[in-house]
Amino acid sequence: MNTKQPTDKPEIILTGDRATGPLHLGHYVGSLEQRVALQEIHEQTILVADMQGLTDNAHNPKKVSSNILNVVADYLAVGINPLKTTICLQSQLPALAELTMYYSNLVTISRLERNPTVKNEVQNKGFERSIPAGFLTYPISQAADITGFNATLVPVGDDQLPMLEQTNEIVRKINSLAGRAVLNECRPLLSNSPRLPSTDGKNKMSKSMGNTINLGASEKEITAAVKSMYTDPNHLRVKDPGNIEGNVVFTYLDAFHQDKAYVSQLKEHYQRGGLGDGTTKKVLEECLQDMLRPIRERRAEYLSDKAQLIDILAKGSQISREKTEKILFDVKEIFGLNIF
Amino acid sequence: MNTKQPTDKPEIILTGDRATGPLHLGHYVGSLEQRVALQEIHEQTILVADMQGLTDNAHNPKKVSSNILNVVADYLAVGINPLKTTICLQSQLPALAELTMYYSNLVTISRLERNPTVKNEVQNKGFERSIPAGFLTYPISQAADITGFNATLVPVGDDQLPMLEQTNEIVRKINSLAGRAVLNECRPLLSNSPRLPSTDGKNKMSKSMGNTINLGASEKEITAAVKSMYTDPNHLRVKDPGNIEGNVVFTYLDAFHQDKAYVSQLKEHYQRGGLGDGTTKKVLEECLQDMLRPIRERRAEYLSDKAQLIDILAKGSQISREKTEKILFDVKEIFGLNIF
Numbered sequence: 001m002n003t004k005q006p007t008d009k010p011e012i013i014l015t016g017d018r019a020t021g022p023l024h025l026g027h028y029v030g031s032l033e034q035r036v037a038l039q040e041i042h043e044q045t046i047l048v049a050d051m052q053g054l055t056d057n058a059h060n061p062k063k064v065s066s067n068i069l070n071v072v073a074d075y076l077a078v079g080i081n082p083l084k085t086t087i088c089l090q091s092q093l094p095a096l097a098e099l100t101m102y103y104s105n106l107v108t109i110s111r112l113e114r115n116p117t118v119k120n121e122v123q124n125k126g127f128e129r130s131i132p133a134g135f136l137t138y139p140i141s142q143a144a145d146i147t148g149f150n151a152t153l154v155p156v157g158d159d160q161l162p163m164l165e166q167t168n169e170i171v172r173k174i175n176s177l178a179g180r181a182v183l184n185e186c187r188p189l190l191s192n193s194p195r196l197p198s199t200d201g202k203n204k205m206s207k208s209m210g211n212t213i214n215l216g217a218s219e220k221e222i223t224a225a226v227k228s229m230y231t232d233p234n235h236l237r238v239k240d241p242g243n244i245e246g247n248v249v250f251t252y253l254d255a256f257h258q259d260k261a262y263v264s265q266l267k268e269h270y271q272r273g274g275l276g277d278g279t280t281k282k283v284l285e286e287c288l289q290d291m292l293r294p295i296r297e298r299r300a301e302y303l304s305d306k307a308q309l310i311d312i313l314a315k316g317s318q319i320s321r322e323k324t325e326k327i328l329f330d331v332k333e334i335f336g337l338n339i340f
Numbered sequence: 341m342n343t344k345q346p347t348d349k350p351e352i353i354l355t356g357d358r359a360t361g362p363l364h365l366g367h368y369v370g371s372l373e374q375r376v377a378l379q380e381i382h383e384q385t386i387l388v389a390d391m392q393g394l395t396d397n398a399h400n401p402k403k404v405s406s407n408i409l410n411v412v413a414d415y416l417a418v419g420i421n422p423l424k425t426t427i428c429l430q431s432q433l434p435a436l437a438e439l440t441m442y443y444s445n446l447v448t449i450s451r452l453e454r455n456p457t458v459k460n461e462v463q464n465k466g467f468e469r470s471i472p473a474g475f476l477t478y479p480i481s482q483a484a485d486i487t488g489f490n491a492t493l494v495p496v497g498d499d500q501l502p503m504l505e506q507t508n509e510i511v512r513k514i515n516s517l518a519g520r521a522v523l524n525e526c527r528p529l530l531s532n533s534p535r536l537p538s539t540d541g542k543n544k545m546s547k548s549m550g551n552t553i554n555l556g557a558s559e560k561e562i563t564a565a566v567k568s569m570y571t572d573p574n575h576l577r578v579k580d581p582g583n584i585e586g587n588v589v590f591t592y593l594d595a596f597h598q599d600k601a602y603v604s605q606l607k608e609h610y611q612r613g614g615l616g617d618g619t620t621k622k623v624l625e626e627c628l629q630d631m632l633r634p635i636r637e638r639r640a641e642y643l644s645d646k647a648q649l650i651d652i653l654a655k656g657s658q659i660s661r662e663k664t665e666k667i668l669f670d671v672k673e674i675f676g677l678n679i680f
Contacts, residue, residue, distance in 0.1 A: 050677060051441055058445035058675075059517070065676025091677045094434035101391055101437045101481070104474030105398035109449075112473060133452060133480060134444030137473050141441070177399070314680045335398075336405025337390060337431045340654045 012184070013038055014151035016047030016090075019067045020057060023074040024212040026205045029196045029255050031155055032078045034189075038155070039084040045149050045320060046075060048313070051090045051097075052141060055134040056125060069309045074215050077299035082312045088320035089313050090145070095324035099144035102331055104137065106173045107166070112136050117162045124204075143167040147174075147183045148324040155189040164188050178334045183327070196255055201230030201248045215292065216299045222292060226285040231277045238276040249280045257287045352524070353378055354491035356387030356430075359407045360397060363414040364552040366545045369536045369595050371495055372418045374529075378495070379424040385489050385660060386415060388653070391430045391437075392481060395474040396465060409649045414555050417639035422652045428660035429653050430485070435664035439484035442671055444477065446513045447506070452476050457502045464544075483507040487514075487523045488664040495529040504528050518674045523667070536595055541570030541588045555632065556639045562632060566625040571617045578616040589620045597627045 015035060017023065023032065038044050048071055053064040068089065075087060090096060112118065118139060122131055134141075139162075146154055146167050154164060164186055171183045198204065198211035205212045213225045229249050235242035244250045244267050253263045266283065269275040302309060332338050355375060357363065363372065378384050388411055393404040408429065415427060430436060452458065458479060462471055474481075479502075486494055486507050494504060504526055511523045538544065538551035545552045553565045569589050575582035584590045584607050593603045606623065609615040642649060672678050 054442065054445050054675060056445075058442070061517070061675040065679070068679065089679075091438075091672065092680075094438055097437040097441045098431075098434055101440065101474065102394065102398075104477065105394050105396075105472045107473050108470045109473055109476050110470065130448045130450065132445045133447050133449055133477050134441065136449050137444065137477065140473060177401070310680045317680075332431065335394060335401040339405070339408060339429075340432075340650050340657075 011042045011153040012149060012151045013042045013044040013153050013155065013189075014047065014146050014149045015044070015155045016049050016145070017071055018053040019048050019050045019064050019071050020053045021063070021067055021207045022070045022214045022216055024205060024214045026196045026198075026212060027074075028078060028215060029193050030157060030191055032075070032080070033193075034155055034191055035085065036079040039081060042153070044084070045086040045088060045151075046080065047088055047090050047145055048072065049090045049145070052138055055132060055138050058132065058134070068313075069303065069306060070216075072309050072313055073299045073302040076302050076312075077215060077295045082316065086316045086319050087312060088316040092317040093148065093321055093324050095321070095328035096141070096144045096148050098328055099148055099324075099331060100137075100141045102335065103140050103143055103170050103174075106170055107140055109136075111166075112139060115139055115162050115166060117159060120159075139163055139166040140170070143170045146186055147171060148327050149320070150184050150327055151186050152184050153189050154186050155191065157195065158190060161188055174331060174334065182330050182334065193255070197248055197251055199225050199229045199248060201246060213288065213292075215295050217292060217296070219289060219293075222288050223285060226281050226288065229281065229284075231280075235277065239273050241273040242270045242275065242277075244270055249277065249284050253280070253284055253287070256291055257283070351382045351493040352489060352491045353382045353384040353493050353495065353529075354387065354486050354489045355384070355495045356389050356485070357411055358389045358393040359404050359411050360393045361403075361407055361547045362410045362554045362556055364545060364554045365592075365596075366536045366538075366552065367414075368418060368555060369533050370497060370531055372415070372420070373533075374495055374531055375425065376419040379421060382493070384424070385426045385428060385491075386420065387428055387430050387485055388412065389430045389485070392478055395472060395478050398472065398474075408653075409643065409646060410556075412649050412653055413639045413642040416642050416652075417555060417635045422656065426656045426659050427652060428656040432657035433488065433661055433664050435661070435668040436481070436484045436488050438668055439488055439664075439671060440477075440481045442675065443480050443483055443510050443514075446510055447480055449476075451506075452479060455479055455502050455506060457499060460499075479503050479506045480510070483510045486526055487511060488667050489660070490524050490667055491526050492524050493529050494526050495531065497535065498530060501528055514671060514674065522670050522674065533595070537588055537591055539565050539569045539588060541586060553628065553632075555635050557632060557636070559629060559633075562628050563625060566621050566628065569621065569624075571620075575617065579613050581613040582610045582615065582617075584610055589617065589624050593620070593624055593627070596631055597623070
């Protein structure tokens with residue numbers, strides 16, 4: 001686990017995932033591994049963002065609802081401990097919707113349209129002017145999520161930094177209206193791990209592209225994924241020198257293989273010539289199979305007892321409901337609306 | 341009370357007011373009078389729209405919070421009976437905020453920007469691109485209010501018809517996703533009474549323009565308002581013929597004087613010449629003083645017992661909370677989110 005910032009003092013951490021698909025190795029490297037470490041020191045809440053998942057999936061809601069428990073099982077399988085981390089479901093926390101309504105009056109449409117993350121996603125999804133209102137305004141909803149827990153530290157990728165800027169703008173407006181610091185400004189916690197590429201080495205990881213390895217991937221799926229992995233397209237004969245830059249197999253070995261010295265040796269050999277992609281892929285496959293086998297097994301076990309998963313989510317949501325209602329009370333107080 | 345549509349069968353009626361100022365004679369003619377009649381036959385809910393009031397007053401929240409109980413006192417003073425009409429406070433109904441979130445994913449930004457009512461208001465308020473997100477999206481919040489009670493009939497001015505169109509578009513999308521009629525489409529109930537002009541005869545009624553007569557206006561305020569009322573600017577001498585078109589005194593006499601034959605006589609006399617504005621204003625003033633005296637007295641009495649007003653609002657909000665939670669449950673069911 002790598003974190004840039006010192007985190008000696010316990011922080012209030014809010015993190016989460018859109019429940020639009022099972023989690024994959026990209027999530028593992030980018031954040032899950034980090035969360036498992038963070039839960040030991042900090043007050044960490046993980047939000048399963050089903051409502052946010054619907055902002056661009058309202059016409060295909062099964063994509064969200066069918067993945068809620070999968071995501072919870074993914075968390076547990078990688079070592080998130082519900083006794084140390086509160087896992088909750090966004091749609092079970094009405095205070096977040098209410099905060100979103102209040103904050104919406106403090107953010108202009110043009111401010112939202114300037115948000116680089118949203119701009120980018122709107123372009124990627126081809127929304128243009130047919131962008132759903134809920135999608136354009138989701139930075140406000142995210143601000144409600146973060147401030148609803150009064151989070152001080154939010155683990156994000158650097159592409160998500162504009163979201164925290166938007167959140168802190170809202171925090172400052174609320175605090176200025178209140179005349180005192182009701183809400184905490186939050187700081188980003190950037191991961192030191194470089195972003196994991198997709199198995200095709202080109203596109204963004206996406207379930208529909210088939211270029212990810214899910215945490216629950218079967219043995220066969222792992223084999224197939226490693227087999228089809230992008231390497232050095234100019235490395236045609238085993239004896240030729242190969243390129244490790246952009247070679248996904250080596251990026252994954254760097255990320256997952258425990259024996260860093262052995263990976264260094266392999267890299268040198270590959271660059272010198274005489275090491276075939278079949279061999280490097282075999283090493284990676286064995287590494288991933290070993291790593292994912294226990295995760296897959298634990299995941300399947302958790303998923304075989306849905307009542308337990310629901311119970312974990314329900315208990316976490318109850319705790320979170322109390323926290324978020326308190327913040328909502330403070331915000332409504334600013335607007336003079338706690339009259340009964 | 342005039343209603344265009346037949347209303348023999350009990351309907352579910354949702355109506356309300358933004359809590360941004362005390363109610364005035366324009367509200368009385370346009371809707372309060374109608375509501376007093378409707379409560380005898382129908383299931384009527386009146387929503388005190390504090391959250392909607394904040395969509396363009398977030399930086400001056402007192403304008404909203406200080407008027408909530410005033411508006412409730414106005415209702416009771418004109419004859420709204422809390423045993424027959426449920427009076428509730430929007431900010432006490434989290435289900436409305438949650439419904440707004442779900443519906444936001446079904447409405448595009450460009451659809452909102454095309455809404456004629458919003459377009460008009462954006463222009464009037466001089467928002468242009470600095471329009472708050474909550475203001476642009478308030479038709480979605482209104483759809484949540486209406487469908488949250490599964491209203492079938494919504495009393496509106498004709499300028500509000502685009503709001504009901506937007507609501508019914510959302511209803512059809514929700515019902516289509518559900519594959520069955522979960523939500524009712526609503527019909528407008530237009531008042532037969534023509535819109536009451538402001539006392540200056542030119543601008544929209546507004547507290548800041550000082551061109552309204554509040555239901556709680558003092559005797560002196562009524563005297564001053566009638567004195568300054570717009571008449572016929574070319575009616576310079578008593579003996580000259582006067583014009584009753586656009587003459588606010590006559591419009592108000594039409595709206596409020598009980599003796600229609602007497603008003604007809606006055607009109608003929610005025611048009612013929614020989615009737616001064618001082619005289620017609622005296623008639624109107626007497627009529628308004630008689631009409632508003634008991635309303636003002638009842639209003640003051642209600643406002644002297646704030647605990648009672650809060651109790652009425654709290655009880656109505658509790659009933660409404662149960663109703664709106666049921667609808668929210670049905671909508672969440674469509675999205676597969678009632679997992680615990």
